[in-house]
Amino acid sequence: MTWRDEIVRRVRGEHLPDAPLAPRTAVRVGGPADLLCRPADADALAALLRAVRELGVPLSVLGGGANTLVADAGVRGVVLRLPQDFPGESTQGDTLVLSAGAPISRLPARAHARGLVGMEFLGGIPGTLGGAAAMNAGTRLGEMKDVVTRLELATADGAGFVPASALGYAYRTCRLPPGAVIARVEVRLRPGDVAASEALMREDRERRRATQPLDRPTFGSTFTNPPGEYAGRLVEAVGLKGHRVGNAVWSPVHANFVTNLGGATARDVLALVRLARARVKERFGIALETEVRLMGEFPPEELEGLDGHAAAGGGPSAASGGARPPEAT
Numbered sequence: 001m002t003w004r005d006e007i008v009r010r011v012r013g014e015h016l017p018d019a020p021l022a023p024r025t026a027v028r029v030g031g032p033a034d035l036l037c038r039p040a041d042a043d044a045l046a047a048l049l050r051a052v053r054e055l056g057v058p059l060s061v062l063g064g065g066a067n068t069l070v071a072d073a074g075v076r077g078v079v080l081r082l083p084q085d086f087p088g089e090s091t092q093g094d095t096l097v098l099s100a101g102a103p104i105s106r107l108p109a110r111a112h113a114r115g116l117v118g119m120e121f122l123g124g125i126p127g128t129l130g131g132a133a134a135m136n137a138g139t140r141l142g143e144m145k146d147v148v149t150r151l152e153l154a155t156a157d158g159a160g161f162v163p164a165s166a167l168g169y170a171y172r173t174c175r176l177p178p179g180a181v182i183a184r185v186e187v188r189l190r191p192g193d194v195a196a197s198e199a200l201m202r203e204d205r206e207r208r209r210a211t212q213p214l215d216r217p218t219f220g221s222t223f224t225n226p227p228g229e230y231a232g233r234l235v236e237a238v239g240l241k242g243h244r245v246g247n248a249v250w251s252p253v254h255a256n257f258v259t260n261l262g263g264a265t266a267r268d269v270l271a272l273v274r275l276a277r278a279r280v281k282e283r284f285g286i287a288l289e290t291e292v293r294l295m296g297e298f299p300p301e302e303l304e305g306l307d308g309h310a311a312a313g314g315g316p317s318a319a320s321g322g323a324r325p326p327e328a329t
Helices: 003-010 042-055 106-113 129-135 194-211 231-237 266-284
Strands: 013-020 032-039 059-061 068-070 075-080 090-092 095-099 148-155 158-163 181-188 218-221 248-250 257-260 293-295
Touching (some): 003 013, 003 032, 003 042, 042 075, 042 158, 095 106, 129 181, 248 266
Parallel strands (some): 032 075, 059 075
Antiparallel strands (some): 095 181, 148 181, 218 257
């Protein structure tokens, strides 16, 4: 019996061997996963985390596929994708608990139905709530750390809610314990003018459509903005707006977006990223940091010149099997 057979035997849910990952990412790039798993419920998730630890199988977590670049060679081991309707969602007063696998759009929909506001920054952001919480997604209107109160973190040894104050939230950063998977997200909002909230979100979506290349596959912003600067301005200033490598290009609409012209490879994308980092560093003395999480097996030469976060191939929502359980609160 192979490790894949054993995981299928132990874990209730959906199991797809050699599953293509490019169609499951926003940028539509990358190879297959050895095994893509979608556990049926919380018990099945725990069983999966125990299985990969005991079998010594690598585990990666894929949310909605935004801000994720999969290697051309694919991902070894298990790729976990939580179902949209993981059990345990609830609402009480101004507090909502939602599945980490739920689309981001579920939060404003549920909030507005209860007369709550405060999550306007999520308008138009793609992906899942777990992914948004793991990278502290946001816009000029705010970010996840403004509304997240607790995260339910699961490991092979159990699950528990951890307060946001213990997770090191900062700009595009959340420090999860090694091996932890976000199962549910708790947010606290406030009563307010729902019509005004909807209008603000609509305006932000229209601004995005006018200023970002949303007509082509892209993983969103490539670099975080340095203090007091804009990454897109820096990339444009070094002459790379519209620059193409293979079938990937720095968008002529917004220079902090790499877009897939059709058939782009991870190698194409990383060549653009390395070139931009090198030119900006040389001209401005600024080391741009990637906002994109790398997943899978990348050749060393493709990672050369990247910042440590990207080159590690992990990121805040990656997981492996051997972590201590989070402290329950």
